[in-house]
Amino acid sequence: MDEPRIGVFVCHCGINIAAYVNVPELVEYAKGLPNVVHAERNLFTCSEEGISAIKRGIKEYNLNRVLVASCTPRTHEPLFRAACEDAGLNKYLFEFVNIRDQCSWVHMREPERATEKAKDLVRMGVAKARLLEPLEEIEVKVAPSALVIGGGVVGMEAALNLARQGFDIHLVEKEPELGGTLRSVYKLFPTNQEATKLIKLFVEQIEKHPKIKTYLSSKVKEVTGFIGNFDVNLDGKGGASKFNVGTIVVATGADKLKPVGQYGYGKMSNVITQLELEERMKKGEPLGQNVVMVNCVGARIPERTYCSRICCMTAIKNASLIKESNPEARVWILHRDLMTYGVDFEKYQRRAMEMGVRFIRYSLESPPEVVGDGKVERIKVYHELWGKDIELPCDMLVLTTPLIAGEDNQDISKMLKVSLDEFGFFLEAHLKLRPVEFAMDGIYICGSARWPTDVAEGISQAFAAASKAAGPLRLGYVKPEAINAWIDEDKCSGCGICELLCPFQAIELQPRDDRRVSHVSEVVCKGCGTCSAACPSGAIIMHHFTNEQILAQIEALFS
Amino acid sequence: MAEFEPKIIVFACNWCTYAAADLAGTSRVQYPPNAYIVRMMCSGMINPSYVLRAFEDGADGVIVSGCHYTDCHYIDGPVKCDAMFAKLKRLVHILGLEDERLKREMISTSEGTVFARVVREFVSELKRLGPSPFSSLRNSRKEKAVA
Numbered sequence: 001m002d003e004p005r006i007g008v009f010v011c012h013c014g015i016n017i018a019a020y021v022n023v024p025e026l027v028e029y030a031k032g033l034p035n036v037v038h039a040e041r042n043l044f045t046c047s048e049e050g051i052s053a054i055k056r057g058i059k060e061y062n063l064n065r066v067l068v069a070s071c072t073p074r075t076h077e078p079l080f081r082a083a084c085e086d087a088g089l090n091k092y093l094f095e096f097v098n099i100r101d102q103c104s105w106v107h108m109r110e111p112e113r114a115t116e117k118a119k120d121l122v123r124m125g126v127a128k129a130r131l132l133e134p135l136e137e138i139e140v141k142v143a144p145s146a147l148v149i150g151g152g153v154v155g156m157e158a159a160l161n162l163a164r165q166g167f168d169i170h171l172v173e174k175e176p177e178l179g180g181t182l183r184s185v186y187k188l189f190p191t192n193q194e195a196t197k198l199i200k201l202f203v204e205q206i207e208k209h210p211k212i213k214t215y216l217s218s219k220v221k222e223v224t225g226f227i228g229n230f231d232v233n234l235d236g237k238g239g240a241s242k243f244n245v246g247t248i249v250v251a252t253g254a255d256k257l258k259p260v261g262q263y264g265y266g267k268m269s270n271v272i273t274q275l276e277l278e279e280r281m282k283k284g285e286p287l288g289q290n291v292v293m294v295n296c297v298g299a300r301i302p303e304r305t306y307c308s309r310i311c312c313m314t315a316i317k318n319a320s321l322i323k324e325s326n327p328e329a330r331v332w333i334l335h336r337d338l339m340t341y342g343v344d345f346e347k348y349q350r351r352a353m354e355m356g357v358r359f360i361r362y363s364l365e366s367p368p369e370v371v372g373d374g375k376v377e378r379i380k381v382y383h384e385l386w387g388k389d390i391e392l393p394c395d396m397l398v399l400t401t402p403l404i405a406g407e408d409n410q411d412i413s414k415m416l417k418v419s420l421d422e423f424g425f426f427l428e429a430h431l432k433l434r435p436v437e438f439a440m441d442g443i444y445i446c447g448s449a450r451w452p453t454d455v456a457e458g459i460s461q462a463f464a465a466a467s468k469a470a471g472p473l474r475l476g477y478v479k480p481e482a483i484n485a486w487i488d489e490d491k492c493s494g495c496g497i498c499e500l501l502c503p504f505q506a507i508e509l510q511p512r513d514d515r516r517v518s519h520v521s522e523v524v525c526k527g528c529g530t531c532s533a534a535c536p537s538g539a540i541i542m543h544h545f546t547n548e549q550i551l552a553q554i555e556a557l558f559s
Numbered sequence: 560m561a562e563f564e565p566k567i568i569v570f571a572c573n574w575c576t577y578a579a580a581d582l583a584g585t586s587r588v589q590y591p592p593n594a595y596i597v598r599m600m601c602s603g604m605i606n607p608s609y610v611l612r613a614f615e616d617g618a619d620g621v622i623v624s625g626c627h628y629t630d631c632h633y634i635d636g637p638v639k640c641d642a643m644f645a646k647l648k649r650l651v652h653i654l655g656l657e658d659e660r661l662k663r664e665m666i667s668t669s670e671g672t673v674f675a676r677v678v679r680e681f682v683s684e685l686k687r688l689g690p691s692p693f694s695s696l697r698n699s700r701k702e703k704a705v706a
């Protein structure tokens with residue numbers, strides 16, 4: 001390899017870095033580091049300008065290593081690597097130094113020390129960059145089929161979309177019928193279309209589509225493999241099944257919170273949830289003259305801080321439907337804030353007010369109180385605008401509760417090795433840069449499994465997830481990261497420790513001349529590095545994380 | 560004399576602890592600038608020689624951290640890391656370093672505040688302990704090199 005010629009690009013990230021780390025000083029410092037032939041700063045290295053600065057730098061200074069000091073590799077490494085590739089530099093000759101998330105943002109009160117730390121970090125990065133080596137990625141074939149987990153409308157839309165593109169789809173639903181949560185919903189906002197009709201529309205298409213195989217009353221039991229080649233094991237009513245898919249879409253939806261013990265729910269006969277109300281409305285059961293709804297029951301409280309987003313509209317919809325069928329009925333919605341975002345929702349709410357639905361705001365500190373014995377008779381609430389307590393007659397109390405993370409999420413997350421957020425919903429790789437994608441390649445997420453979504457949003461996400469899942473299927477191959485283990489056969493003593501330790505069975509002892517040496521399957525190896533850490537002969541090199549590279553980083557910190 | 564500022568190396572797995580450190584950043588949780596992360600793919604990748612080298616070069620403390628047992632991207636890295644750590648702990652003891660200088664943590668993606676707290680507490684603990692006995696060694700070595 002030629003003598004390293006390193007280019008250092010330091011990002012201001014607007015003020016996110018530059019307000020706490022002295023960027024010009026850092027750039028000057030970088031210029032003095034070994035093998036650094038060019039250093040510059042950019043307002044945003046990830047912007048078009050920044051990216052062309054990298055490409056220009058590579059040409060102008062004949063760089064053979066690029067180092068960017070900015071946010072975090074977890075979000076931006078692919079972008080900078082692509083810039084290197086565009087300029088003809090192997091993408092593994094790129095090194096990332098995290099001076100925002102792990103420096104400027106966490107040392108905001110100590111700008112001088114933050115600057116010193118940033119220098120140390122850049123020095124460590126340069127030490128590693130000097131030793132980087134170009135790596136080649138191998139091509140892995142992708143099976144032209146996908147697994148969709150969850151047969152609600154969102155999952156069905158994803159399945160249909162993928163099937164229409166010509167791929168074989170396995171659609172798995174744990175319930176005995178398709179339709180998901182919507183099966184218990186009466187009508188949908190803001191169109192007031194009947195939910196069952198929508199489900200029917202989808203189910204008909206699913207049933208006649210020759211490319212979709214549906215498994216009802218079934219659960220995914222095991223998934224092994226990686227993008228392009230997932231082996232799936234199902235457990236179901238019709239017995240076990242096994243198949244191989246290229247990509248996976250998770251559309252498992254969410255669960256509903258049962259507000260047991262709140263506002264007399266479970267104890268008083270006329271306290272129900274919105275979903276239970278919808279069941280009654282579907283059957284045309286009487287509701288009484290006076291209906292009171294309480295929003296945010298179990299949501300936006302200290303134990304569950306999030307807003308479930310769809311509940312305000314659900315309450316407004318049900319209130320208007322009651323008024324439509326019985327204009328004499330009196331309906332109150334007791335709410336904290338009203339989340340009726342967007343033009344259609346605002347219009348829908350205004351319409352409800354015009355129809356006579358009454359909105360009263362309450363605060364978390366003084367929630368409404370139930371008055372009655374065995375049955376709710378009245379609701380007492382502090383009216384913020386009037387500044388006094390009022391009482392409302394109540395024949396039916398309807399609690400608006402949030403969607404909560406699905407009970408299977410834990411299991412699915414372990415099985416697929418994908419993350420959950422603090423509330424147990426699935427966590428996508430990045431809200432803005434990689435929406436509907438998991439950090440794990442080849443697995444995608446849509447609908448309320450990710451976060452409470454209404455039908456329209458869920459369907460848009462299904463399109464998004466399906467189109468991302470179709471990418472590798474259409475291409476027919478993927479190039480997994482070249483970060484994997486390599487065996488120096490001359491050093492290998494054939495002890496077999498690595499074979500034993502490898503979590504993916506990627507290593508096998510194979511005969512060579514008169515002895516046996518380890519052999520790594522590049523396709524199966526995921527690059528965890530366990531084998532190289534344990535090899536007593538130091539015969540295993542972890543590409544991109546070699547002992548030399550890591551020791552150089554450590555040494556650089558103290559030099 | 561300026562107050563002693565310990566230097567800490569954190570070997571952090573890419574998928575959990577590294578992400579937790581990022582989350583501490585996005586949530587602007589403040590902690591002292593004494594810790595330097597060396598990114599690993601998995602805690603099972605941490606070679607004992609890295610930790611020994613860190614001490615040899617003058618680290619006052621080392622944290623070895625990855626996912627919780629069930630979160631590892633590569634199935635059971637944390638178990639392998641535990642085994643490595645147990646041996647390392649004995650070695651560090653034999654070398655005459657205080658046990659407290661080497662820490663094993665498991666910090667998941669969502670535990671940004673935990674990451675910050677661990678660093679904060681470790682810094683104060685190391686300040687109590689004072690510089691690593693090896694850091695003076697390094698200084699004299701450096702002087703020799705200069706001379």
Ligand code: FES
Pocket residue numbers: 572573574575576600601602603625626630631632633634635636637
């Ligand atoms: S990936 Fe974090 S410990 Fe294995």
